[in-house]
Amino acid sequence: MLAFVLTLVLLLSIVIVLAYAERKVAAFMQDRLGPTEAGPYGSLQSVLDVLKLLQKEDIVPAAADKNLFKLAPILIFAAVFAGFAVIPFTPDLVPAGIGIGVFYLLAIISLDVVGLLMAGWGSNNKYAMLGAMRSVAQIVSYEIPAGLAILSAVMICQSLDFQEISYQQGALMNRFPGLEFEMNWLFGIEALGINTTTIGGITTWNIFRAPILLISFIIYFIASLAESNRAPFDIPEAESELVAGFHVEYSGFRFAILFLAEYSMMVLVCLVAVILFLGSWNTPLPNIGPVSLAYWTTGTVGELSGILWGGFWLLSKTFVLLFLQLQIRWTYPRLRVDQLMHLCWKVLTPIALGVVLIAGIWRLLMI
Amino acid sequence: METKTIKHKSGFWFAVRSLISGLRLTWKHFWNAKNRRTPEYVTDKNYFNQPEGLVTLTYPYEAIPVPDNGRYRLHNEIDDCIVCDLCAKICPVNCITIESVKATEEIGLTSDGTKKRLYAPVFDIDMAKCCYCGLCTTVCPTDCLTMTPVYDFAEVDIKNMIYHFTDLSPEQAEEKKELLAKQQEEMAAAKAAALAARKQ
Numbered sequence: 001m002l003a004f005v006l007t008l009v010l011l012l013s014i015v016i017v018l019a020y021a022e023r024k025v026a027a028f029m030q031d032r033l034g035p036t037e038a039g040p041y042g043s044l045q046s047v048l049d050v051l052k053l054l055q056k057e058d059i060v061p062a063a064a065d066k067n068l069f070k071l072a073p074i075l076i077f078a079a080v081f082a083g084f085a086v087i088p089f090t091p092d093l094v095p096a097g098i099g100i101g102v103f104y105l106l107a108i109i110s111l112d113v114v115g116l117l118m119a120g121w122g123s124n125n126k127y128a129m130l131g132a133m134r135s136v137a138q139i140v141s142y143e144i145p146a147g148l149a150i151l152s153a154v155m156i157c158q159s160l161d162f163q164e165i166s167y168q169q170g171a172l173m174n175r176f177p178g179l180e181f182e183m184n185w186l187f188g189i190e191a192l193g194i195n196t197t198t199i200g201g202i203t204t205w206n207i208f209r210a211p212i213l214l215i216s217f218i219i220y221f222i223a224s225l226a227e228s229n230r231a232p233f234d235i236p237e238a239e240s241e242l243v244a245g246f247h248v249e250y251s252g253f254r255f256a257i258l259f260l261a262e263y264s265m266m267v268l269v270c271l272v273a274v275i276l277f278l279g280s281w282n283t284p285l286p287n288i289g290p291v292s293l294a295y296w297t298t299g300t301v302g303e304l305s306g307i308l309w310g311g312f313w314l315l316s317k318t319f320v321l322l323f324l325q326l327q328i329r330w331t332y333p334r335l336r337v338d339q340l341m342h343l344c345w346k347v348l349t350p351i352a353l354g355v356v357l358i359a360g361i362w363r364l365l366m367i
Numbered sequence: 368m369e370t371k372t373i374k375h376k377s378g379f380w381f382a383v384r385s386l387i388s389g390l391r392l393t394w395k396h397f398w399n400a401k402n403r404r405t406p407e408y409v410t411d412k413n414y415f416n417q418p419e420g421l422v423t424l425t426y427p428y429e430a431i432p433v434p435d436n437g438r439y440r441l442h443n444e445i446d447d448c449i450v451c452d453l454c455a456k457i458c459p460v461n462c463i464t465i466e467s468v469k470a471t472e473e474i475g476l477t478s479d480g481t482k483k484r485l486y487a488p489v490f491d492i493d494m495a496k497c498c499y500c501g502l503c504t505t506v507c508p509t510d511c512l513t514m515t516p517v518y519d520f521a522e523v524d525i526k527n528m529i530y531h532f533t534d535l536s537p538e539q540a541e542e543k544k545e546l547l548a549k550q551q552e553e554m555a556a557a558k559a560a561a562l563a564a565r566k567q
Contacts, residue, residue, distance in 0.1 A: 028400035029393045033423040331393045332386070 003095035007084050014315075015263040019046035022326055029330045053259075056252035061124065064249065068122030073250065073257040076115030080264045082108045087271050088163040090281055090310030091172060091301045101162040102154055105272065106147060109227070112265070113139050116236075116246050119258070123249035131245025134337065135236030139227050141344045146223035148352035149216035152359035153276040156188070156210045156366070162275055169209065170282030171200025171294040175301060187211055188366040200294035201286025205279035210362045216355045217277040219348050221321070224269035226340070229262065231329035235337060270321040271314070278317050281310035408432045437516035438501055441492050443532040447477040447511035450485035454503035454512050462496035463503060464489060468543050471550045477509045487533050488540030494520065495528035 020035070020043060027034030035042025060066055086101035088094035098104060113136050120132020157165045167176035174180050174197065186194035186203060188210040196203045207214045226233035229245075237245030247258045274280060285293035297313075299305030335343065402420025406429045407413045424430060433439075455463040466489035474483040504512050522528050535543065 025397065028397045028421070031396060031400070031420070031422050033421055033425065036425055327390060327393055327397070331389045 003085075007095050008081070010089075011081070011084060011264055011267065012260075014267050015260055016046045016050070018263050018267065018322060019049070019259075021323070025323065025326045026330055029327070050256055053252055053256040058252045058254065059249075061249050063124045065122040065124060068118045069249070070254070072115050072119035072122055073254045073261070075118065076112055077257050077261040077264070079108055079111035079115060080261045080268060082111075083268050084264075084271075086162055087268070087275065088166050088280065089314060090307045091167070091175075091298075093307060093310070094163050097161070097163050100160045102150060102160045102165075102276075105162075106143070106150065109265075109268075110143065112261075115261075119250070120246040123246070125249050127243050128246050128248045131236045131248070135229060135246055137337075138229070138233060138236060138340060141341060142223040142226035142233075142348075145219050145344060145348035145352045146227060148349070148356050149220035149223065150272075150276060152216040152352070152356045153206055153213055155356065155359045155363055156206060156213060158363070162280075165206075166275055166280035166282065169205050169279040170298070171198055171204070171287060172282070172298065172301065173197060173204070184209060185366065188362055190366060196286075199286045199288075200282065200298075202279065202284045203286050205282070205284075206277045210359065210366070212355055212358045212362055213277055216352065216359070217273065219352050219355065220273055220277070221324075222343075223348060224273060225325065225328065226344070228265040228269050228325075230266065230325055232332035232334050233340060234329075234334055235340060266322060266325060267318065270318045270325070273321055274314060274317040278321075279313075281314040283309065283313055406431050433516050433518060435516060437518065438499065438504075438514035439518040440494060440515050440520055441497060441503070441530070442513055442515045443490060443492070444511040444513070445487065445490065445532050445534045447479070447509045448487060448490070448532075449477060449481055449483050449509055449511075450487040450490070451508060453506040453508065457502045457506050459500060459502065460496050460498050462493040462498075464491040464493075466490075468540065469547055470543070471546050477511070479509055481509050486535060486540070486543050488535050488537075488543070490532040491529050492532065493529045495525055 023045065024034040024042075026032075035045035038044040038048050060069055083105050085096040086094070086098060086105055088097070116135045116139070117132050120128045120130075120135070123129070153165070154160060157168050159165055159168070164176060164179070167173050167179060168182070168184075173182055173184060182197070183190075184196045184199075184204045186192050186196050187208065202208060207217055225231075229236050237247070247255060250258055283294050283297040285297050287294045297309055299307070299309040399419040400421055402417075404417050404420060404422050404424065405413065406424055407417075408431070450465060450467045452465050452467065455461075455465045465487060468486040468488055470484055470486055474486070476482060499514070501514060504510075504514055520528075533540075
């Protein structure tokens with residue numbers, strides 16, 4: 001229960017910051033100022049937006065399928081929020097440390113699609129329906145390259161437990177029960193003979209441990225943009241064609257929930273990218289001889305310093321990816337549906353399949 | 368006609384390069400966001416010299432200065448006005464309303480030495496109707512009606528867009544009217560008396 005409340009509060013605060021950052025980053029990239037009035041530099045703008053939405057009337061269209069319409073936002077948010085349960089925030093803080101976290105996450109995120117379709121169908125609005133159809137087609141398609149990219153990381157790490165994957169990517173690896181005698185080698189090639197187990201830092205991140213994962217990271221990142229309906233894959237809610245896509249009929253509290261779910265999804269996919277590929281809560285600074293930067297910037301596991309350092313590195317890496325998501329939104333034009341499907345099925349999926357094969361071979365080099 | 372094939376650049380690395388150049392462009396704008404446009408007058412040499420940074424000015428707090436002789440809101444210097452009604456007559460949108468009352472004696476001189484013989488109990492300009500053509504200021508014989516550089520005078524109530532320039536209170540105006548009526552009565556009486564005297 002405590003984990004639920006803590007995760008919810010953390011998520012809400014990240015989403016508030018992200019919504020503000022989105023507006024400011026968008027404004028700066030377009031040579032505008034963004035919000036300036038509410039609070040210093042407009043920093044209270046997103047809080048006020050939420051308060052405004054909560055005050056609004058909860059409108060359910062007369063022709064809507066009322067049950068589906070009312071249930072959809074809750075299902076969408078619940079699906080995304082449930083995904084946070086397996087995310088390790090620090091070396092010893094994970095809401096639910098289950099052994100098949102990656103599998104669970106992929107499964108629970110897929111429920112999101114059902115919610116989207118419920119929202120689109122229940123609205124009884126053609127724009128909402130089109131948006132929902134596009135959304136479902138897109139998310140279902142992009143789960144394949146994303147899943148294959150995740151699979152390659154799982155093959156390298158030989159684990160479905162996010163916490164175990166996290167421990168493998170740092171100097172603390174041998175502290176994890178079951179990994180006491182594991183070794184990390186530079187680029188994962190034991191034949192090179194450079195042991196990075198105690199060097200840690202960036203050299204043990206998955207993208208360095210097995211450089212092939214850099215490609216699967218890029219594939220995953222592109223696919224995650226599509227899964228969270230972000231530009232340039234935002235055709236489900238293409239403002240200029242579909243008004244707002246599947247949530248066009250929503251207002252007030254229910255819209256706030258959908259908005260929250262959308263931003264939570266962004267945060268979640270970035271967290272997963274960080275945990276699987278970019279070293280999770282591990283510091284990027286390696287131990288260099290007597291200068292043990294990695295240990296200094298990791299803190300002590302189980303104490304406050306470990307929690308603060310772990311949270312700091314995890315969140316700062318996540319925010320870098322989130323910034324990249326925002327920047328991509330304001331840089332690239334939207335893809336057409338056929339281009340979207342071309343990219344997914346003819347480009348990303350074959351490459352991801354190849355990467356999975358190479359990752360399997362790479363794993364053989366690591367042992 | 369010769370048919371030409373347009374060669375499109377294509378290929379993986381070309382796509383990657385163009386994607387990166389796009390990101391570089393937005394990043395450049397984001398990075399330059401620390402600079403802001405300054406509210407400079409057009410003659411300032413910095414005015415056209417700020418290609419980078421945020422262009423928005425937070426208007427009520429900062430604004431680009433307008434020329435000193437900007438021709439926006441009308442102003443009537445009622446002390447100099449001889450209530451000739453020319454401005455009201457030339458106004459193409461009839462936004463000026465003037466009522467005049469003859470004075471019983473000379474009221475005084477305007478600043479350019481013209482004698483004032485009329486009071487203006489009503490001198491209203493409806494700025495909501497005004498089309499800013501400036502005709503009224505060109506016909507004004509004493510140059511009392513001018514356009515000022517004030518441009519931000521939006522009002523919540525449209526009635527407040529009517530500007531009253533008269534310097535007479537309603538009571539004073541009433542008094543002047545009575546004085547005039549009395550004088551005219553006296554004059555009429557005097558005239559009647561003179562006429563009667565001539566008849567005899």
